[in-house]
Amino acid sequence: xxxxxxxxxxxxxxxxxxxxxxxxxxxxxxxxLLFTLLFGIVSGLSNTFKGAFVDDAQNAMFIRVWKxxxxxxxxxxxxRIQLKNKDYNYVTEEYANKIQYQSARIYKNFAIKYKSNxxxxxxxxxxxxxxxxxxxxxxxxxYMNERDLNEAAKVIVxxxxxxxxxxxxxxxxxxxxNVNGSSYLIIGVFSDDGGDNEERKAYIPLTTAQRMYGNxxxxxxxxxxxxxxxxxxxxxxxxxxxxRDLRNKLNIHPDDQSALxxxxxxxxxxxxxxxxxxxxAIVIIVGSGTLVAGIIGISNIMIFVIKERTKEFGxxxxxxAKPLSIVSMxxxxxxxxxxxAGYLGLSLGTYILSLIGNSLxxxxxxxxxxxxxxxxIVATLVLILSGLIAAYVPAKKAANIKPIExxxxx
Amino acid sequence: xxxxxxxxxxxxxxxxxxxxxxxxxxHIKEGEFVSIMGSSGSGKSTLLNIVGLLDVHDxxxxxxxxxxxxxxxxxxxxxxxxKFLGFIFQSFNLISYKTALENVxxxxxxxxxxxxxxxxxxxxxxxxxxxxxWANHLPNELSGGQKQRVAIARALVTKPKVVLADEPTGAxxxxxxxxxMDLLKDINNEGMTVFVIxxxxxxxxxxxxVVRLKDGLIISDEITAVxxxxxx
Numbered sequence: 001x002x003x004x005x006x007x008x009x010x011x012x013x014x015x016x017x018x019x020x021x022x023x024x025x026x027x028x029x030x031x032x033l034l035f036t037l038l039f040g041i042v043s044g045l046s047n048t049f050k051g052a053f054v055d056d057a058q059n060a061m062f063i064r065v066w067k068x069x070x071x072x073x074x075x076x077x078x079x080r081i082q083l084k085n086k087d088y089n090y091v092t093e094e095y096a097n098k099i100q101y102q103s104a105r106i107y108k109n110f111a112i113k114y115k116s117n118x119x120x121x122x123x124x125x126x127x128x129x130x131x132x133x134x135x136x137x138x139x140x141x142x143y144m145n146e147r148d149l150n151e152a153a154k155v156i157v158x159x160x161x162x163x164x165x166x167x168x169x170x171x172x173x174x175x176x177x178n179v180n181g182s183s184y185l186i187i188g189v190f191s192d193d194g195g196d197n198e199e200r201k202a203y204i205p206l207t208t209a210q211r212m213y214g215n216x217x218x219x220x221x222x223x224x225x226x227x228x229x230x231x232x233x234x235x236x237x238x239x240x241x242x243x244r245d246l247r248n249k250l251n252i253h254p255d256d257q258s259a260l261x262x263x264x265x266x267x268x269x270x271x272x273x274x275x276x277x278x279x280x281a282i283v284i285i286v287g288s289g290t291l292v293a294g295i296i297g298i299s300n301i302m303i304f305v306i307k308e309r310t311k312e313f314g315x316x317x318x319x320x321a322k323p324l325s326i327v328s329m330x331x332x333x334x335x336x337x338x339x340x341a342g343y344l345g346l347s348l349g350t351y352i353l354s355l356i357g358n359s360l361x362x363x364x365x366x367x368x369x370x371x372x373x374x375x376x377i378v379a380t381l382v383l384i385l386s387g388l389i390a391a392y393v394p395a396k397k398a399a400n401i402k403p404i405e406x407x408x409x410x
Numbered sequence: 411x412x413x414x415x416x417x418x419x420x421x422x423x424x425x426x427x428x429x430x431x432x433x434x435x436x437h438i439k440e441g442e443f444v445s446i447m448g449s450s451g452s453g454k455s456t457l458l459n460i461v462g463l464l465d466v467h468d469x470x471x472x473x474x475x476x477x478x479x480x481x482x483x484x485x486x487x488x489x490x491x492x493k494f495l496g497f498i499f500q501s502f503n504l505i506s507y508k509t510a511l512e513n514v515x516x517x518x519x520x521x522x523x524x525x526x527x528x529x530x531x532x533x534x535x536x537x538x539x540x541x542x543x544w545a546n547h548l549p550n551e552l553s554g555g556q557k558q559r560v561a562i563a564r565a566l567v568t569k570p571k572v573v574l575a576d577e578p579t580g581a582x583x584x585x586x587x588x589x590x591m592d593l594l595k596d597i598n599n600e601g602m603t604v605f606v607i608x609x610x611x612x613x614x615x616x617x618x619x620v621v622r623l624k625d626g627l628i629i630s631d632e633i634t635a636v637x638x639x640x641x642x
Contacts, residue, residue: 005525016507315503318464319564320492320520323484400484404464407503 010333017305024301024334025341028383031294032342035287035379036349036371042283044353044360044369046276056194057133059100059230061239062263063091063222063246069258073251081250081259085210085217090249091224091242098238101225103130106209106218112158112202113178114166121162123179123202125209126223133223134192136203141173141188144205148187152207157188159199179204182212226266232273235266291379295386299393302334306394307409313398314406323399330395331388338387342380411572411603412438412461417470419456430456432626433470438605440571443598443637445606445614448623454607455576457623461605462495462574463487475571492520496565500577502557504549504564510536511545514564521568535563539593555586562593572603579613591616 014021065081088104106125111118130136131143139160148155156179163172176183184204192198210217224242226235243262244254252259313326353369360366398406419431430453438444448454459465460472463482472479475494482490496517497503504513515532523531536542539559541552549557558578565573575594579587591613598604598618606617614620618637622630 005519008525009519012507012512311503312505315505316516316520317484317488318462318491318497318503319517320488320568322488322520325520402465404459407464407499 006329006332009329010336013329013333014337020301020305021337024298024305025337025344027297027301027341028294028338028387029341029345029348031290031297032345032379032383033349033352034290036346037352038283038287038290039371039375040349040353040356040369041366042279043371044356044366045279047367047369048365049272049276056265057101057135057225058265058269059225059228059235060133060265061224061226061242063224063242063260064263065221065250065260066258068252068256070253070256072253072256075251079259081252083219083222085219087246087249088219088222091222091246094245095238095242098227098230099224100227101129101132101223103127103133103223104206104219105130105221105223106206107220108180108209108213110180111178112162112166114172114175117166118178119162119165121159121200121202123156123204123209125204125206127206129225130203130223133225134198135194136190136192139189139191141186143188143190144203149205149207152211153205154182154184154208154212155187155205156184157190157203158186159201160189160191161196161199162202163189165200180213230266232266232270236264236270239264239266291382291386295390298334298338298387299390302330302390303394306330306391306398310398310401310406310409314401314403314409317399317403317406323396326399327392327395330398331391334391335384335387338383338390339380342383346376346379411440411442411475412436412605413471413473414461415471417457417460417472418468419453419460419465420468430626431460431467434623434626434628436621436628436631438603440603441598441601443595443604443606443618444621445608445617445619446621446623447608447611447614449609451625452623453626454623458574458576458605458607461572462497463491488520492517492568494571496568496570496573498558498561498565498573498575498578500580502549502554502561502581504557504560506549509546509548510541510552510560513549513560514567517564517568532563532567535567536560538566539563553586554582555589558582558586558590559593562590562597566597566602570602572605573597575604575606577607577609579608579610587613 063083065083068075068077068079068081071077092099092102103126108123108125109120110123111120112123127149128143128145131138136143141157143157144155147153156177158172158177166172166177167175172186172189175186177186179202226238230238239262243260247254247256247260250260313321316326317323350371353371356366356369358367414434414436417431417434418429420427420429434457446454446457456465460467463474463479466482474490505516508516511529511532514535515528518528518531533542533545536545539562541556541559541563544552544556549560552560573594578594579590582590594604594606595616604617606613608614615634616636617634619631619633621628
C-alpha cells in the first residue's frame with residue numbers, strides 16, 4: 001500500500017505545481033473553515049440556551065400565586081391568593097408518585113450582620129429538598145435537614161458571596177450572624193451556577209420563618225421536581241393537571257393565569273429542544289451546502305488540472321505507465337491535498353472558535369462555541385471521499401484516452 | 411521483429427471515414443535501421459503509432475517480436491511498450507517539471523526498478539548521450555538538441571528491442587541533426603532495431619533501408635548505399 005516512489009512522484013508534482021495545489025487546497029480549506037465556524041457558532045448558541053437553565057433542576061416546576069384576574073363562583077376579581085401548608089401537603093399526597101423533590105418557599109429580604117459588616121440579602125425559607133431543586137452546591141458544612149425543620153432551628157446556609165462580603169477570607173462556618181435582629185448559626189456555605197445573584201442568597205428552614213415572621217402557615221411558592229422517569233410530554237401533562245386541580249381547590253377560574261400558574265421546566269425544555277432541532281437542521285443544510293460548494297470547487301480545479309496534464313499522461317503511458325497507475329497517482333495527490341487542506345481549515349476554524357470563547361456571550365448569546373469530534377470525523381471523511389471522487393472521475397477519463405491523442409493534447 | 415500484413419487503418423471524420431493505411435505489408439528484422447519516408451498525409455505517422463502500440467489498427471495482422479497484437483487493452487499495451495519499445499518524438503515530450511535525469515529514469519520507474527538503481531542507470535545513459543553534466547537541469551534549461559538527446563537516453567534506458575523515432579530531427583538544425591543521427595547509428599550498431607520516420611532525404615540516406623509511403627501504400631522499399639556497404 002505504501003509506495004515510497006509513488007509518494008515521491010506525488011510530492012514532486014505538488015511541489016512543482018504549487019499554485020495549482022494551493023488553489024485546490026484553498027477551496028477545500030475555506031469550505032471546511034466556514035463549515036466549522038458555522039457549526040461552532042450554533043453549538044455556542046445551544047450552550048447559551050442550555051446554560052440559561054442550569055440555575056434550576058431540569059425537572060423543576062414552580063407553583064406561583066398572585067391576585068385573581070377573573071371573577072369565579074361569585075368571588076371578586078383582585079382577590080389575593082395565599083398558599084398554605086395544607087396546599088403543600090395536598091400536592092404531596094395527591095401526586096406522591098409523580099414527584100421526586102418538593103419544597104415550599106417563603107421570600108424575605110433581611111439585613112444580615114456580622115460584627116461591623118452588614119448588608120441586605122434575600123433570605124429564602126425552604127425545605128431540605130430545595131437543595132436539589134435549586135442545584136445548590138454545598139462548599140462547606142451542610143444544608144438544612146428535617147431535624148432543623150422540626151425544631152424550627154435558627155440555622156442559616158449562606159451563599160459564597162455573602163460569606164465573602166461579611167467574613168472576607170476568614171471562616172464563617174459555626175459563627176453566628178444577626179438576621180433581622182435574631183441570631184442564626186451558620187451551618188453551611190454554598191455556591192450556585194446561576195450567577196452572582198444566586199450566591200448572594202441565604203436559606204433558612206421553612207418552619208423557622210413561619211414561626212418567627214408572622215406566626216402563620218403561609219407559603220409563598222411551591223417548588224417541585226417531577227419524577228425524572230416521566231417523559232417530557234407526561235411531565236407537561238402532569239403540570240397542566242396540577243394547575244387545574246389547584247385552581248379548582250382554591251376556587252380560582254380555570255383559565256386565571258394571574259391567580260395561579262405552574263412554571264414547568266418540561267415545557268421550556270421541550271421548546272428549546274424543538275428550537276435547537278430546527279437550528280441544527282438549518283446549519284446542516286447550509287453547512288452541507290458549503291461543503292458541496294467546496295467539493296464542486298475542487299472538482300472544477302481537478303478537471304482543469306487533469307486536462308492540463310493530459311499530455312504528461314500520454315508521455316507516461318508511452319513510457320509504459322498503466323492507466324491504473326496514472327489514476328491512482330492523481331487520486332492520491334488529490335486526496336492528500338484535500339485532507340491536508342481540510343485539516344488546515346478545521347484547525348483554523350477550531351482555533352478561531354477557541355479565540356472567540358465566551359467573548360460573544362453578552363451580545364450575541366454565543367457561549368463556548370466548539371465542534372464535536374464526531375462532526376470533525378464525518379467532515380474529514382466527506383473531504384477524503386470528495387477528493388477521491390473529484391479526482392477519480394476526470395483522471396479515469398484522462399487515463400483512458402488513447403496515448404496518441406493524449407500526446408497530441410496541449 | 412516487426413511483421414505487418416495487410417494493415418488497414420481509417421479515422422472517422424464526421425459521418426465519413428478517412429482511409430489512411432490501405433494495406434501495408436512490412437517486415438523488419440532484428441537489428442535493422444529503417445526509415446519511412448513520405449509527404450505529410452501519406453500515413454507514415456499513423457504507421458509508427460500502430461507499430462508503437464499508441465494506436466490500434468482496423469484490419470490485418472501485426473506481430474511484435476512474434477506476438478500477435480490483437481485486442482490489446484491499455485494495461486497490456488503499456489507493459490509491451492515498457493518492455494520492447496523506446497520512443498523518440500519530434501517535440502521531445504519531456505516532462506517539464508522533472509530534471510533530465512528524472513525524465514530518463516521515468517521508464518525504469520514503470521518497470522518497477524528501485525530508485526537508487528534507476529538513477530544510476532539513467533545517469534549512465536545520460537553520459538552516453540554526452541549530457542552527464544546536465545543531469546539536474548530542467549528541460550527548459552536545455553537546447554533543442556540537448557532535449558532530443560535526453561529523449562534518446564530515455565528511449566534507450568529500458569534496453570528496448572525497437573526504437574521508434576517520429577521525425578526525431580524535425581525540430582533541430584543541421585548540426586544537431588547530425589549529432590542525433592550519429593547517436594541513432596551507434597544504437598543500431600549495438601544491435602537495436604531502429605525505426606525512423608522522416609521527410610528529410612539527408613536523414614533517410616543515413617539509414618540502411620528506406621521505405622516510401624504514398625497515400626497509405628508502400629511505393630518503394632530499398633536498401634540504401636549505407637545499407638549495402640554494411641551488408642558487404
